[in-house]
Amino acid sequence: MSKPRGAETTTAIGIDLGTTYSCVAAWFHEHNRVEIIPNEQGNKITPSCVAWDGTRLLVGESAKNQITRNPNNTLFDVKRLMGNRFRDIRVQEDIKSWPFKVTEGNERKPMIVFEHDSHENRSYSPEEISSMILKNLKEAAEAYLGKKVTDAVITVPAYFSDKQRQATKDAGALAGLNVMRLISEPTSAAIAYGLDKSADLYCPKDKNVFVFDMGGGTFDVSLLNISKAGTISVKAVGGDTHLGGEDFDREMVKYCAQEFKDKVNKDVSENARAMMRLKVACEKAKRDLSSTTETSIEVDSLFEGTDFSKKMSRARFEKLNGRFFEKCIEHVENCLRDANIHKNDVDDVVIVGGSTRIPKVQQMLIEFFDGKRLCKSINADEAVAYGAAVLAEKLSGSRNVVVQNLVLEDVTPLSLGIWASVGGMSLDVQDMSVVIPRNTPIPVTRDHMYVTNHDNQTCMKIKVYQGESKKTENNIFLDKFTLDGIPPSPAGKQAIKVCFSIDANGILNVSAQVVSTGKKRSKAIASAAVNRLIHLMKKKLS
Ligand code: ADP
Ligand code: MG
Numbered sequence: 001m002s003k004p005r006g007a008e009t010t011t012a013i014g015i016d017l018g019t020t021y022s023c024v025a026a027w028f029h030e031h032n033r034v035e036i037i038p039n040e041q042g043n044k045i046t047p048s049c050v051a052w053d054g055t056r057l058l059v060g061e062s063a064k065n066q067i068t069r070n071p072n073n074t075l076f077d078v079k080r081l082m083g084n085r086f087r088d089i090r091v092q093e094d095i096k097s098w099p100f101k102v103t104e105g106n107e108r109k110p111m112i113v114f115e116h117d118s119h120e121n122r123s124y125s126p127e128e129i130s131s132m133i134l135k136n137l138k139e140a141a142e143a144y145l146g147k148k149v150t151d152a153v154i155t156v157p158a159y160f161s162d163k164q165r166q167a168t169k170d171a172g173a174l175a176g177l178n179v180m181r182l183i184s185e186p187t188s189a190a191i192a193y194g195l196d197k198s199a200d201l202y203c204p205k206d207k208n209v210f211v212f213d214m215g216g217g218t219f220d221v222s223l224l225n226i227s228k229a230g231t232i233s234v235k236a237v238g239g240d241t242h243l244g245g246e247d248f249d250r251e252m253v254k255y256c257a258q259e260f261k262d263k264v265n266k267d268v269s270e271n272a273r274a275m276m277r278l279k280v281a282c283e284k285a286k287r288d289l290s291s292t293t294e295t296s297i298e299v300d301s302l303f304e305g306t307d308f309s310k311k312m313s314r315a316r317f318e319k320l321n322g323r324f325f326e327k328c329i330e331h332v333e334n335c336l337r338d339a340n341i342h343k344n345d346v347d348d349v350v351i352v353g354g355s356t357r358i359p360k361v362q363q364m365l366i367e368f369f370d371g372k373r374l375c376k377s378i379n380a381d382e383a384v385a386y387g388a389a390v391l392a393e394k395l396s397g398s399r400n401v402v403v404q405n406l407v408l409e410d411v412t413p414l415s416l417g418i419w420a421s422v423g424g425m426s427l428d429v430q431d432m433s434v435v436i437p438r439n440t441p442i443p444v445t446r447d448h449m450y451v452t453n454h455d456n457q458t459c460m461k462i463k464v465y466q467g468e469s470k471k472t473e474n475n476i477f478l479d480k481f482t483l484d485g486i487p488p489s490p491a492g493k494q495a496i497k498v499c500f501s502i503d504a505n506g507i508l509n510v511s512a513q514v515v516s517t518g519k520k521r522s523k524a525i526a527s528a529a530v531n532r533l534i535h536l537m538k539k540k541l542s
Contacts, residue, residue: 013152014188014387014391014392015154016155016385018217019079019218019244020245021216022047023385024138026389026393027392034386034393037137037141037145039061039137040060047064048078048079049074049076049133051063051066054073060133068276068277071272072100073114073115075100076098078112078129079130080242081110082127083160083163086105086109086111087104090242099276105125112124112125112126126171130171131173134171135176138175151177151396152178152392153179154172156183157213157218157220158220158413164241165182180395181391181392183408183410184234184410185213185220187387187410188383188384188385189352191386192378193226193350194232194406195402206226206228207226207348208223208341208348209349209350210335210349210369211223211350213384214245214351214355215244216355218239218243219240223335230402230405231408231409232409233441235338235439236335236336236339236411236439237335238413240327245286247321248355250279251321252297256278260308266303274302285312290357293314328361332365344370346372350375351365354381357380409441410442411442412438414438415436416500417434417435418463418465418510430471432465432467432471435498436500443503443504451493451495454491457494460484460512461481462481464477464480465478487516496512496515497513497515499513
């Protein structure tokens with residue numbers, strides 16, 4: 001692989017940390033454009049895989065290549081665990097389908113265990129595993145750029161919660177990266193799209209752009225407005241952090257395992273190696289079905305010496321996953337409703353992510369937008385990293401005018417609010433009092449006044465939640481803290497100001513203040529102790 005000679009390159013990179021594939025890019029000053037950085041094998045996307053082969057830690061292609069031989073110690077889909085709790089229903093569902101082991105750690109965190117290791121401390125948090133992938137990409141960039149890389153912009157699904165964002169930031173810090181900014185994946189793709197259009201003329205008019213991003217693990221939609229001057233403002237986001245190609249593969253595997261059982265009366269589901277071989281075959285068949293209408297799934301000696309062979313039609317594949325596809329269109333509708341924009345007012349529909357190659361997905365989108373042509377001019381696999389590299393360049397003080405002029409206005413994907421032990425807002429035990437509604441432009445600071453509930457109440461418990469349900473129990477619990485030192489007074493006489501502030505990364509800080517005395521408590525919500533994590537990881541790897 002030849003390195004661009006004498007290129008004056010920035011050390012800030014853009015990273016698309018995907019569920020299935022990751023990608024890294026940087027702005028090359030010499031060429032005045034972004035380049036996607038190839039990995040050691042020369043490929044521009046790297047599997048988000050980490051494995052332990054008994055002696056070595058493998059990351060990326062080398063990890064993925066040995067997955068069928070070493071299924072219990074090859075980790076994938078780890079992004080689905082980021083910032084989530086072990087007991088979340090969806091986490092539990094994922095764990096059932098994975099060949100590797102996940103246990104419950106401190107603070108209800110899921111911990112991933114490398115199985116055939118006798119050391120009991122060889123279990124890793126999702127942040128630690130993700131940091132290994134980030135480090136691998138950082139090193140690929142350093143090798144290609146010929147200099148050290150310290151700063152990065154990392155992308156996250158638009159629909160990631162505060163906790164998931166915080167976990168991503170922590171993973172970056174563990175990889176030795178200064179995370180300059182987290183940016184939503186569809187927003188990043190919109191930058192790539194905006195710059196692509198600017199090649200001839202810098203956006204002749206304001207445009208409403210709908211980005212549909214469907215990858216392996218997550219599904220994101222976003223409605224953005226791109227102005228003539230280069231301002232990209234997000235109007236609304238939506239999606240599902242648990243919907244993508246992995247789910248389609250899983251449905252196919254379930255179907256094939258049932259077929260095998262019906263035919264030869266053997267249950268493959270308990271055999272991790274057989275299931276992994278079946279998954280690899282199903283994923284390949286799924287890809288084939290994007291360009292052909294029929295294929296076959298073949299696995300020699302799948303289980304106890306019996307071969308598996310099954311024809312699979314595109315129609316069958318679509319039927320198996322029909323409910324997922326329908327869900328996607330519901331998210332599209334909701335996002336447009338939130339943005340208050342009619343589908344006829346959408347100028348361009350941009351598709352990114354590997355799963356948008358599925359003909360049924362494209363067809364449903366075209367039908368929804370009444371026959372509109374989908375915009376495929378940007379690379380579905382690279383656009384997200386591309387946009388992140390542009391932002392990284394901007395944040396490092398670019399000399400390029402187009403990059404300089406770029407302004408981003410993002411929104412918060414989920415409503416943020418509290419439950420508090422105070423009155424005045426008629427808060428029932430379970431009621432969520434929203435402080436910042438979803439799709440509010442960020443950065444933002446909002447406050448809300450509450451009053452004491454009881455006579456002589458001296459403290460107030462504040463629980464912070466994120467989500468759309470009126471009942472806090474159905475939302476994501478983020479954190480809690482207590483404000484004390486409230487002067488004893490009759491109920492309703494002391495006011496407490498609760499202030500929420502979201503920074504440009506979409507990360508929340510909450511404070512509460514007794515108005516009469518000025519006493520204040522602040523909390524950076526869900527911020528994990530990164531230094532402690534770094535220390536732990538060093539210990540484990542040594
Ligand atoms: P992520 O961002 O979640 O890592 P990607 O955007 O890289 O995901 O997309 C990966 C997903 O796209 C995988 O599930 C893969 O099977 C799927 N995929 C890639 N190419 C095709 C194709 N031609 N047809 C259908 N699915 C595809
Ligand atoms: Mg992606």
